[in-house]
Amino acid sequence: MKPRLSKPTGNDITKAPKPDPKPTTVPQDNINVPRLNSSLTVGGIPASFANNTAVIPRVPLKVKVDLRRPFVDSADPQFRLVVHPAYKPPPPYRNRKKDDDYRAEVYSPLDYLPTDTISLYDIVFAVRRRGIMKTTKALKSITIEIPVLSKENLPPSDKFRDPFEPLLDSTDWSAVGVSMCSNQRFVPTLYSGSASSVNDPSSLWDSRQVLGITLVPRSGLTTGALELLDDNKATEASVRLSQPRVLPRINLTTQVQVAQVKPPINKPEFKSRSLIRMTERYGDDKHDEYQVSWCTVLKRAGGDKDLLNNDV
Numbered sequence: 001m002k003p004r005l006s007k008p009t010g011n012d013i014t015k016a017p018k019p020d021p022k023p024t025t026v027p028q029d030n031i032n033v034p035r036l037n038s039s040l041t042v043g044g045i046p047a048s049f050a051n052n053t054a055v056i057p058r059v060p061l062k063v064k065v066d067l068r069r070p071f072v073d074s075a076d077p078q079f080r081l082v083v084h085p086a087y088k089p090p091p092p093y094r095n096r097k098k099d100d101d102y103r104a105e106v107y108s109p110l111d112y113l114p115t116d117t118i119s120l121y122d123i124v125f126a127v128r129r130r131g132i133m134k135t136t137k138a139l140k141s142i143t144i145e146i147p148v149l150s151k152e153n154l155p156p157s158d159k160f161r162d163p164f165e166p167l168l169d170s171t172d173w174s175a176v177g178v179s180m181c182s183n184q185r186f187v188p189t190l191y192s193g194s195a196s197s198v199n200d201p202s203s204l205w206d207s208r209q210v211l212g213i214t215l216v217p218r219s220g221l222t223t224g225a226l227e228l229l230d231d232n233k234a235t236e237a238s239v240r241l242s243q244p245r246v247l248p249r250i251n252l253t254t255q256v257q258v259a260q261v262k263p264p265i266n267k268p269e270f271k272s273r274s275l276i277r278m279t280e281r282y283g284d285d286k287h288d289e290y291q292v293s294w295c296t297v298l299k300r301a302g303g304d305k306d307l308l309n310n311d312v
Contacts, residue, residue, distance in 0.1 A: 071102055071198070071205075071275065071294055072294070073292065073293040073294060074290070074291040074292045074293065075291075076291055077130065077278075077280055077291040077292065077293040078129060078130055078131075078135065078137065078139075078228060078280060078291065079127050079128060079129060079130060079142065079237070079278065079280060079293070080093065080127075080128055080130055080293065080295075081125060081126065081127055081128075081144065081276065081278045081293065081295040082126045082128070082295065083113065083123060083124070083125055083126070083276065083295060083297045084110075084111075084113075084123075084124055084126065085113060085114070085121050085122070085123060085124070085304070085312075086121060086122035086123065086124050086240060087121060087122075087306045087307070087312065088110065088306070088307065090124070090126045091107075091108040091110045091111035092108050092111075094106070094107065094108075094111075094296075102273075102275065102294060102296050103273075105256070105257070105296055106257045106258070106259055106266055107256055107257065107258050107259065107296075107298060108258075108259060109258055109259065109260075111298060112271060112297075112298040112299065112300040113167070113246050113297060113298065113299055113300070114246070114299075114300055114301075114302070114303055114304035114312065115246050115247070115248045115249060115299050115300065115301050115302075115303075116248065116301055116302055116303050117246075117303050117304060117312045118303065118311055118312060119312065120243035120244070120245065121243065121312060122240050122241065122242050122243060123240070123241045123244060123246075124181060124238055124239075124240050124241075125144055125213065125238065125239050125240075125241065125276075126181075126236070126238045127142060127144075127215070127236060127237040127238050127239070127278070128235070128236050128238075129228075129234060129235050129236070132230055132231075132232075132235060133230050134228075134229050134230040135227075135228045135229070137227075137228045137282045137289075138225035138226065138227050138228070138282055138283065138284060139217055139225055139226045139227075139228055139234065139280065139281070139282055140216075140217075140224060140225045140281040140282060140283060140288070141214055141215060141216050141217075141280075141281045142186075142214070142215040142237060142278065142279070142280055142281075143212055143213070143214050143215075143278070143279045143281070144212065144213040144214075144215075144239075144276060144277070144278050145195055145196065145210040145211075145212050145276065145277040145278075145279070146167055146168055146210055146211045146212070146213070146276055147165070147166045147167055147168075147195070147205075147208060147209075147210055147274055147275070147276070148166050148167065148168045148169065148170035148192075148209055148210060148211045149166035149169070149170055149209065149247065150169065150170050150171045151169050151171070151245075151247060151248075152171075154247070154248075154250055155250065165249075165250055165251055165254075165272050165273055165274040165275075165299070166247055166250070166274065167246065167247065167274040167276070167297055167299070168211060168244045168245060168246060168247060169244070169245035169246075169247055170192070170209055170211065176242045177190055177241075177242060178190055178213055178239055178240065178241055178242070179239070179240050179242070180237070180238070180239055180240070181236075181238040181239065181240050182236070182238070183234075183235075183236055183237050183238070184218075185217055185218050185226070185233055185234070185237075186215040186216065186217055186218070186237045186239075187215070187216045187217075187218060188213055188214070188215050188239045189213070189214050189216070190211065190212065190213060191211075191212045191214065192209070192210075192211055192212070193209070193210065193212065194207045194208065194209065194210070195207065195208045195209070195210045195277070196277070196279070198277070198292075205275075205277075211244075213239055213241070215237050215239060217234070225282070225283070225284065246299065247299070248299075248301065249271075249272040249299050249300075249301050250272060251272050251273075252270065252272070253270075254270065254271065254272050254273050255268040255269065255270055255271075256268070256269060256271050256273060256298060271298040271299060271300050272298065272299040273296055273297070273298055273299075274296070274297045274298075274299065275294055275295070275296060275297075276294070276295045276296075276297055277292060277293075277294055277295075278292070278293050278294070278295060279291070279292050280292075280293075
């Protein structure tokens with residue numbers, strides 16, 4: 001005969017523990033970001049930190065430049081850079097020839113970063129291919145150098161000249177650092193250190209402090225390089241910098257030419273001008289080639305409005 005099974009009593013049933021009303025995880029929006037630690041330096045300059053981002057020592061880029069005109073583009077850059085707030089679309093490209101002086105550029109009315117805003121906003125560094133065509137170049141990295149300076153160390157405006165108008169505050173980084181806008185074939189990292197040398201006779205660029213963004217492609221090749229072909233793999237490599245602090249204007253005397261719909265065609269406006277350097281590294285394990293291009297970013301005082309006419 002089969003043994004008779006007795007019914008379990010209430011004391012025999014194990015009760016499930018009650019859930020803890022307090023969650024043990026922190027929401028993704030509340031990420032703790034370490035503040036500047038002055039005891040850690042890169043090349044003798046205090047390092048800045050961003051969440052999930054390593055501080056990488058800067059290796060000087062050995063790029064040949066024209067000693068007479070160090071702020072002109074190289075002969076054959078494959079990418080161009082446009083900088084804009086994340087709440088607005090990118091402005092039109094400026095058709096500047098590689099030998100033109102950056103001070104002769106004409107800008108779109110939408111081409112600026114606002115200062116004195118109510119809140120911080122993300123900045124997009126829009127990297128685009130200049131032409132979608134098959135090349136023999138193998139891309140190893142793209143480096144963007146952004147001039148920075150502590151707000152407490154701003155020089156007097158009457159003693160400050162182009163081109164090293166710092167764009168961002170170097171002492172306070174917030175939110176989540178950098179992230180790719182869409183193209184996940186690139187991995188972005190941040191670093192703090194000295195600007196790479198361009199043999200600037202005025203010493204306004206060499207050895208100054210920059211925040212750098214390095215984009216490394218996921219190539220799948222043993223060389224670690226991405227071949228630039230007539231496809232969409234590297235059509236764009238735009239990166240988003242989360243809520244940096246844009247410095248106020250320093251050089252208050254700078255006038256730039258802004259395009260107008262009605263005559264006069266170009267109108268002078270007071271805006272400060274910052275230069276950002278983008279360096280493309282190509283090659284294999286035995287040889288490296290560098291191509292350099294410059295992007296001019298304007299700073300405009302007085303806040304801004306988004307596309308819905310709300311104050312930013």
